[in-house]
Structures are given as C-alpha cells and as structure tokens.
Amino acid sequence: MFKKILLATSGAPSTFGAARVAFDMGKRYGAEVLVLNVMGVPTKAYSQVVNDVRTGEEVEVDEEYRAWVEEELKNTFEKQIESVEYSRIILTTGLPHREILRAARENDADLIVMGASSGDSSVYRKGYPGSTLQRVAKAARCPVMTVHRETASYWGGFGNIVFATDFSKQAESAFKFALATARELDTDLTILHALDISGKVLDQNEIEDRIIAARERIRTAYDLDGFKNCDVEVWEGVPYVEIVKMARERSADLIVMAHHSHELDPEKARIGSTMEQVILRAGCPVVSVSKPDKV
Amino acid sequence: MPEGILCNKTPIKTEEQLKLTLADKGGKQYYEELNNLDVDSDKLWASIQATMKSRTKTWLEICAHCGLCAESCFLYQVNGRVPEQVPSYKIQSTLGVMVKKKGKVDNAFMQMCMETAWAKCTCCNRCGMYCPHGIDMGVMFSYLRGLLYSQGFVPWELKIGAGMHRVYRAQMDVTTEDWVETCEWMAEENEEEWPGLEIPIDKEDADIMYTCNAREPKHYPEDVAEAAILFHVAGENWTVPSEGWEQTSLSMFAGDWECCKDNVLNVYSAIERLRPKRAIGTECGHAHRATVIEGPYWAGREDGQPPVPYIHYVEWLAEALRTGKLKIDPAKRIKEPVTLQDSCNYVRNQGLKNVTREILSYIVEPGYFVEMSPSKEHNYCCGGGGGFNGIGMYRAQRNMALRKKMEQILATGCKLVIAPCHNCWDAIRDLEEEYKIGIRWSFLKPLVIGMLDVPEHLRPKDEGEDE
Ligand code: SF4
Ligand code: SF4
Ligand code: SF4
Numbered sequence: 001m002f003k004k005i006l007l008a009t010s011g012a013p014s015t016f017g018a019a020r021v022a023f024d025m026g027k028r029y030g031a032e033v034l035v036l037n038v039m040g041v042p043t044k045a046y047s048q049v050v051n052d053v054r055t056g057e058e059v060e061v062d063e064e065y066r067a068w069v070e071e072e073l074k075n076t077f078e079k080q081i082e083s084v085e086y087s088r089i090i091l092t093t094g095l096p097h098r099e100i101l102r103a104a105r106e107n108d109a110d111l112i113v114m115g116a117s118s119g120d121s122s123v124y125r126k127g128y129p130g131s132t133l134q135r136v137a138k139a140a141r142c143p144v145m146t147v148h149r150e151t152a153s154y155w156g157g158f159g160n161i162v163f164a165t166d167f168s169k170q171a172e173s174a175f176k177f178a179l180a181t182a183r184e185l186d187t188d189l190t191i192l193h194a195l196d197i198s199g200k201v202l203d204q205n206e207i208e209d210r211i212i213a214a215r216e217r218i219r220t221a222y223d224l225d226g227f228k229n230c231d232v233e234v235w236e237g238v239p240y241v242e243i244v245k246m247a248r249e250r251s252a253d254l255i256v257m258a259h260h261s262h263e264l265d266p267e268k269a270r271i272g273s274t275m276e277q278v279i280l281r282a283g284c285p286v287v288s289v290s291k292p293d294k295v
Numbered sequence: 296m297p298e299g300i301l302c303n304k305t306p307i308k309t310e311e312q313l314k315l316t317l318a319d320k321g322g323k324q325y326y327e328e329l330n331n332l333d334v335d336s337d338k339l340w341a342s343i344q345a346t347m348k349s350r351t352k353t354w355l356e357i358c359a360h361c362g363l364c365a366e367s368c369f370l371y372q373v374n375g376r377v378p379e380q381v382p383s384y385k386i387q388s389t390l391g392v393m394v395k396k397k398g399k400v401d402n403a404f405m406q407m408c409m410e411t412a413w414a415k416c417t418c419c420n421r422c423g424m425y426c427p428h429g430i431d432m433g434v435m436f437s438y439l440r441g442l443l444y445s446q447g448f449v450p451w452e453l454k455i456g457a458g459m460h461r462v463y464r465a466q467m468d469v470t471t472e473d474w475v476e477t478c479e480w481m482a483e484e485n486e487e488e489w490p491g492l493e494i495p496i497d498k499e500d501a502d503i504m505y506t507c508n509a510r511e512p513k514h515y516p517e518d519v520a521e522a523a524i525l526f527h528v529a530g531e532n533w534t535v536p537s538e539g540w541e542q543t544s545l546s547m548f549a550g551d552w553e554c555c556k557d558n559v560l561n562v563y564s565a566i567e568r569l570r571p572k573r574a575i576g577t578e579c580g581h582a583h584r585a586t587v588i589e590g591p592y593w594a595g596r597e598d599g600q601p602p603v604p605y606i607h608y609v610e611w612l613a614e615a616l617r618t619g620k621l622k623i624d625p626a627k628r629i630k631e632p633v634t635l636q637d638s639c640n641y642v643r644n645q646g647l648k649n650v651t652r653e654i655l656s657y658i659v660e661p662g663y664f665v666e667m668s669p670s671k672e673h674n675y676c677c678g679g680g681g682g683f684n685g686i687g688m689y690r691a692q693r694n695m696a697l698r699k700k701m702e703q704i705l706a707t708g709c710k711l712v713i714a715p716c717h718n719c720w721d722a723i724r725d726l727e728e729e730y731k732i733g734i735r736w737s738f739l740k741p742l743v744i745g746m747l748d749v750p751e752h753l754r755p756k757d758e759g760e761d762e
Contacts, residue, residue: 042514046452046456046466046467046510046545046684046685047452047684047685047686047687049687060320060321062317062318062320063318064320094513094514095514095515098514098515098516098517101484102480105480139484291487
C-alpha cells in the first residue's frame with residue numbers, strides 16, 4: 001500500500017509523534033521513509049541567508065550547516081532509522097508547505113506524515129496566510145497524515161478506523177483509503193456522517209428523517225466490496241465534536257477524512273476548521289485525503 | 296596585481312566558480328580579498344572615456360551644489376540629514392572624483408565608492424525630479440556601479456547574483472527543466488479547482504507571452520499558478536517560453552552590463568521565436584525596468600522598444616478589468632483601509648500611476664483606499680531597491696532605509712499594503728519583521744483571484760456537498 005512515506009519534520013519534539021508513526025509504518029510495509037527537513041525560509045531577497053525554521057535566527061546554509069543539520073536528524077531519529085530498511089534524509093530550504101509538496105511530487109510519495117505544527121514557526125507564518133497543514137492537505141496528491149501528539153502515534157495493534165464522510169467527491173477517495181487500510185490491517189471500520197445541526201433549528205422529526213436519509217446514502221454511496229467488519233453511524237451535532245466523540249467511543253486508532261476546499265485563500269479555507277479541530281482533539285493520527293491519485 | 300580567487304575583475308562565468316563563491320559563507324574570504332584588490336587605473340580611465348555619456352559628464356559639471364536635491368532623497372532624511380547623504384555630494388565624492396583623477400584612485404577609494412553606490416543610493420531616481428537641472432543620481436550611480444563592477448568592487452551577493460544570471464540566465468539556479476516542470480506542476484495542482492487550466496509552454500503565435508521572476512518558480516510557484524488562473528479566467532490565448540522566461544536582472548543591480556545584454560537578448564529571442572502579439576511581465580518593478588525600459592538600449596535596438604509591445608502586469612490587469620474579461624464580485628472587495636506602494640521602476644520611471652489606481656477602483660470598496668504621502672511619481676523608494684535588500688554587509692543601513700516607508704505606512708493608518716513589485720514586497724516584509732508595526736502586504740494576483748466573479752463554465756463541476 002505504501003512504498004514511500006514522506007515524513008516532514010523540523011526535528012523538534014512536536015514532530016516526534018509523526019516520526020514514530022512514519023517509521024512504524026515504514027517497517028510494517030517495507031516502505032522507504034524519506035525524512036524531509038526544511039532548514040530555513042528564504043526571507044532576504046536573493047541573499048543566501050534564511051531564517052532557521054526552529055529558532056527564527058538568521059543562518060546561512062552552506063555545506064557545514066547542512067552537515068550539521070543532517071547529523072542532528074540522524075541522532076534524533078537514530079533508533080528509528082535503524083528500524084527500517086530504507087530511509088533517506090532530504091534537506092532543503094524554502095517555504096515548508098511548498099517544499100513538502102515538491103518533495104512528495106519529486107519522489108512520488110504515497111503518504112505524507114507530519115506533525116500538526118510542522119513548519120509553522122513564527123518565522124514562516126509571517127506574511128503567508130494559512131497553515132502549512134492546510135496548504136499541504138489541499139494540494140497533495142497523496143493522503144496526508146497528521147499526528148498531533150506523541151500519545152496519538154501508535155501504529156500497530158489496530159482495532160478501529162473511523163471514516164468521517166461529508167459525501168463530497170473527495171470523501172470517495174478518503175473512503176477508498178479507509179477501506180483499503182481497514183482490510184490491510186484487519187480492523188473494524190466505522191463510517192460516520194456527522195449531521196451538521198450547529199446553528200440550525202430543526203425539529204426532532206426532521207432530524208430523524210435526515211439521519212435515516214444519510215444512513216441510506218452511506219449504504220448506496222460506499223461499496224464495501226465484501227468487507228464485513230463495518231458499521232454505519234449518523235450522529236447529529238457539530239461535526240468535529242461528533243467525529244472526535246466517535247473516535248473516542250470506538251477507541252479508534254485512525255480517523256480518515258476528506259479535505260476539500262475551493263477557496264484559494266487558505267485563511268478562509270474553513271474546511272480546515274473541521275479537519276484541524278479534529279486533529280487538535282483526536283487521540284490518534286488523522287489522515288486527510290483530497291485527491292484520488294494515491295488511494 | 297593581486298586578484299583574489301573569489302574577488303577579482305572577472306565575472307563569474309561557470310557553475311564551478313559560482314558554487315565556489317557561494318560556499319564562502321557570508322563572503323568572508325571574498326571581502327578579505329577585496330582589501331587587496333588592485334585598481335587598474337588605465338583600464339578604468341579608458342573605460343570612462345569610452346562609456347561615459349556626455350549627459351553624465353555635463354551633469355557632473357553643471358551641478359551648482361545648491362543642495363535642493365537633499366531633502367528629496369529618503370536616505371538623507373532617515374540618516375540624520377548628514378551632508379554625506381546629500382545626493383550631489385554622494386555622486387561628486389565618488390564618480391566626480393574618479394573622473395577628475397582620471398581613474399587614478401586606490402583601493403580604499405573604490406571601497407568607499409562601493410559602499411556609496413550600493414548602500415547610499417537605491418537608484419530610485421527621485422532626486423532627479425527635484426534638481427533644477429534634472430540631475431539624476433539614480434542614473435549616475437547605475438553607471439558608477441558598472442565601473443566598480445568591472446574593477447571587481449561589488450558586494451559579494453551581487454557578484455553571485457550576476458553570476459547566476461550568467462550561468463543560468465536567471466537570478467536563481469532554476470534551469471529550463473526546473474521551470475518547465477514547475478509549470479506542469481502548477482497546472483496539475485490547480486486543474487481540479489480550475490477545470491481546463493493550462494500553462495502552455497512554447498506556444499507559437501499566442502496573444503500573450505508571459506515572463507516572470509525566477510524566485511517564483513524557485514520559492515513561490517503559487518505566483519505562476521495565479522498568473523495562469525487569471526489568464527485562464529480572462530480567456531486569454533497565452534504562453535510561457537521554455538527559454539527566456541526570466542525577466543529580472545540582478546546583473547543590472549550589480550552593474551554587469553554585458554550580462555544584462557545577454558539576458559535581455561535571451562528574452563527577446565523567445566519573443567522572436569514564438570511571435571506573440573505582446574509580452575507581459577509579472578508584478579516586478581526592476582524586471583520591467585530591465586526588459587522594457589533599459590533592455591532595448593542594452594540590446595542595441597534602434598527604436599528603443601522591445602520586439603513586441605511589452606507591458607507590466609498591472610497594465611494587463613487594469614485592461615482585463617476594464618474590458619470585463621475579469622469581473623470582480625463587489626461583495627468581495629477589500630473593505631478595510633488599504634494603501635499602495637508605488638514602485639519607482641514603473642511608476643516614477645514609466646508613468647503607470649493611474650493604471651494601479653484604476654485596478655484599485657475595482658477591487659477596493661470606495662472610500663477605503665488611502666494614498667501614501669507623498670505618492671505616485673513622488674513616492675519614496677520602499678527602502679530596499681537597487682539590490683539593497685539582498686546585501687548582507689549593508690543590512691543595518693538597509694533597515695535604517697526602511698524607516699521612511701514605515702513612517703509613510705503608519706501615517707496612512709492602514710494595516711494592508713498592496714505591493715505589486717517583488718522588491719517592494721520583500722522590503723515591506725522585512726520592515727514588518729524589523730519594526731513589527733502589524734501590517735500585512737500582498738501582490739495583486741492573490742487578492743484579485745479571491746474576489747473574482749468566476750463564470751459558471753469555469754467553475755469546478757462537482758462542488759461536493761456541504762450540508
Ligand atoms: S536616486 Fe534615490 S536614493 Fe539615490 S540619491 Fe537619488 S533620491 Fe537618493
Ligand atoms: S539639486 Fe541638482 S544642482 Fe543642486 S546640488 Fe542637487 S544635483 Fe546639484
Ligand atoms: S523595490 Fe520598489 S520601491 Fe524600491 S526601488 Fe524598486 S521599485 Fe522602487
């Protein structure tokens with residue numbers, strides 16, 4: 001399922017969870033783990049100076065600095081690098097979201113794994129609206145997995161995957177990914193539609209009708225192709241709350257969602273809100289899928 | 296004649312030499328070598344005699360030292376109004392002396408000239424408007440830079456910048472393959488959202504050939520995508536050349552005239568090869584200066600014009616809005632106080648002031664646009680022009696230079712600054728980083744895309760379902 005996994009990491013502890021998952025998966029699937037580090041953000045016109053992503057300090061990237069960063073990464077992830085058969089460190093400079101997308105494309109990655117804050121140092125945010133995550137999730141051809149905290153980072157001993165659908169076109173791709181993963185890991189799959197009633201006044205009958213309709217829709221829209229361990233749920237409420245609640249109830253090990261947005265301005269791309277809220281609150285990795293290419 | 300390994304009179308011509316110079320962190324060795332660099336006085340004098348225009352000579356002679364130009368120079372204003380920052384003094388004490396001494400000057404003098412030419416003048420040409428004789432230091436300092444460059448007295452970054460242009464014909468190491476690949480990538484990345492979006496490469500006889508700034512494919516490929524989206528929505532028949540797409544010229548900042556000529560000829564030959572009806576450049580001030588204003592002279596074109604009409608991005612954008620090719624959804628217009636940075640290069644030097652204001656009339660809710668004071672052709676340089684932004688050694692001076700723009704922006708009370716020039720954009724970004732006045736800044740393209748009224752047939756088919 002995965003041949004190449006691209007791990008985007010600053011090397012900081014906030015990305016350790018992402019690293020753990022990426023390497024665990026690499027081991028499990030015999031995949032190559034590409035460790036991408038965006039060393040600095042160019043800010044000084046055409047000069048050679050960049051701002052270090054972690055410290056915000058101005059640094060000049062030369063061979064010596066590269067070697068140092070590489071050494072640091074190797075030390076940080078020493079055990080994990082040893083645990084997989086193939087891994088490679090990629091160092092670059094640029095804007096994090098752009099370089100993550102570039103590396104994914106160049107290497108034909110099957111999955112991008114990142115921490116919720118990968119690349120979002122204060123240096124980078126200035127003048128570039130929207131989070132790295134939103135921008136990567138929106139444009140990536142492959143699924144993007146976000147691991148918000150280390151406790152949410154155990155890939156293995158799987159029991160349940162929650163796939164949350166909003167019935168969008170992108171959700172079809174997300175479904176394919178969720179189903180394939182559930183099969184591969186032999187887990188249960190919960191298909192959830194969170195009926196958004198926030199800010200709406202609906203009487204109980206209408207809610208019931210909608211729930212029935214949504215259940216029906218899930219049954220017709222998603223072909224399980226003989227997969228048995230699946231149940232369908234429709235819960236009403238605020239979508240991110242319901243998704244997180246469901247994940248807790250099922251002790252989900254993975255949440256899969258679609259990412260879609262036609263807004264070009266990432267600041268306004270509010271689909272980020274459901275996805276990002278889920279990521280912040282979930283106790284497990286969250287995969288977002290927006291394109292059909294790699295599922 | 297001690298020529299350094301890195302610092303010498305020979306331009307960087309090979310990738311190897313370029314990498315070697317780049318590897319010299321911060322230009323440490325380069326600047327050490329600079330201290331021992333000899334001046335070839337004979338060559339300098341010969342070159343002055345051969346290249347100095349009579350206008351420059353006259354200007355040096357007729358300056359009445361009246362000092363009327365002093366207050367016009369923003370660098371004079373922000374640096375405590377010291378006499379050393381008076382435009383006439385700056386040029387007389389450098390180029391003036393060099394000419395008087397017939398090129399018999401020493402290393403220390405040349406280093407002083409170097410600092411003056413790159414850290415005390417951004418070639419913004421503002422002083423020329425205020426001198427009763429029309430004496431323009433911007434023009435003269437550009438000339439002086441050429442003389443200094445030919446003797447090897449040039450800041451490290453600009454030696455590299457010109458080297459990039461010589462080796463890659465672009466200001467950054469973006470090869471033809473990288474460029475073409477980036478165009479394909481951007482088309483692919485946005486095709487879903489903008490069905491039918493293409494970035495046609497090397498299409499012959501198109502209406503428009505688009506050129507840009509190498510940092511776009513290098514670091515901000517969104518900008519290329521945004522240009523494509525706007526051409527697409529406007530229904531333009533356009534193309535980009537696989538060769539000759541880079542419009543900027545750090546070699547102009549460096550004073551490497553030979554390279555300027557080579558690069559602009561490369562762009563013009565793309566025009567000749569693809570035969571577009573006209574060419575359009577990106578939102579970059581100095582790129583426009585290099586290919587449209589100065590370029591024809593570098594290239595030795597007798598009519599003083601590029602091979603086909605070559606316009607700045609703002610001219611196309613204004614036209615597209617005027618003719619209704621692009622429509623703005625009035626509900627999405629900017630509804631907060633917003634100001635505009637007039638770029639010296641196409642406003643002061645080419646009179647496009649009304650064009651940018653016309654664009655604003657479409658995209659800003661009436662009553663929200665606040666002019667800087669002074670504005671239009673009288674506007675001050677952003678503080679980072681002429682290469683100033685990228686020179687590490689002069690960072691402190693550059694940061695000081697940003698203060699004028701900071702005062703101007705603060706006086707408008709706006710939190711949003713539209714800056715349709717890469718250099719200005721950079722300077723304003725650095726200004727915020729340095730002085731933290733709480734502003735945002737933007738090119739025009741992303742703003743316009745965010746408020747487009749997109750015709751039905753250009754929208755994505757499946758909007759998905761949002762319950
Ligand atoms: S060109 Fe601009 S920066 Fe240079 S001396 Fe004149 S006003 Fe000052
Ligand atoms: S205003 Fe003109 S004449 Fe007077 S000092 Fe300045 S350059 Fe010379
Ligand atoms: S960067 Fe902009 S304002 Fe500054 S000199 Fe260039 S065009 Fe003028």
